[in-house]
Amino acid sequence: MASKRQSDKATAAALRPQIIDMRRQGFSIRQIAQHIGKSVGWVHKQETLALDELASETLTETEKYRALQLARYEDMFLRLQTKVKSGDGKAIETARRILDSINRLTGAEAPAKVAPTTPDGKQQYDPASMTPEERRARIAELMGKVGK
Known part of the structure; x- marks a missing residue:
């Protein structure tokens, strides 16, 4: 019985990209169900799972990008410190803009x-x-x- 369940899960996982692709092309859930030979409820459930996975991946990638950007800003800010401490006006303005970007990225400037x-x-x-x-x-x- 476990083998059948594993097979069903593998089939569902394999069909999710096709379901999402067909939805992008404008197919209805009913049309997709007919095309792949599954019930409307099954297709709907798989679409929901696929979209949840996609949302989770997107959130993870967004957090990774935010961390990368934060590291870049911090590196730029640290490189400016010698000029900022010497009173270089252009460096001070650049450092201020970097800090503004860091604040927006981290939410420190929440309204x-x-x-x-x-x-x-x-x-x-x-x-x-x-x-x-x-x-x-x-x-x-x-x-x-x-x-x-």
């Missing part, structure tokens, strides 16, 4: 969440909770500031 507040900055501003009169007054106040 801060900003919540709207009332004009005095003391309370959270939620226009949906305003009465129609408060909303009109606020619009009038803002329009007055724009016109000045």
Whole structure:
């Protein structure tokens, strides 16, 4: 029984690239199932597994690329240090740009969440909770500031 199960797994693994290729060409799951002689459910499951594998491989490759880029930036930054320490303006600007790139790559420059507040900055501003009169007054106040 184990031999049959292993054979089925090998068949499924061998057919996954063909299933993905046919999907890229625009074939429906039903058409693929008819073409390879399997059920629609089986083909759908194999497509899902193939796409999950592809997503995992893509994520792994992206992480490898990110690590490579980070190593490159760090190497460039270290090579500039002598010039930076001597006050070379061009080297300082280049080092700053490298650090910006490192920060973006590592997520260190993640944007801060900003919540709207009332004009005095003391309370959270939620226009949906305003009465129609408060909303009109606020619009009038803002329009007055724009016109000045």
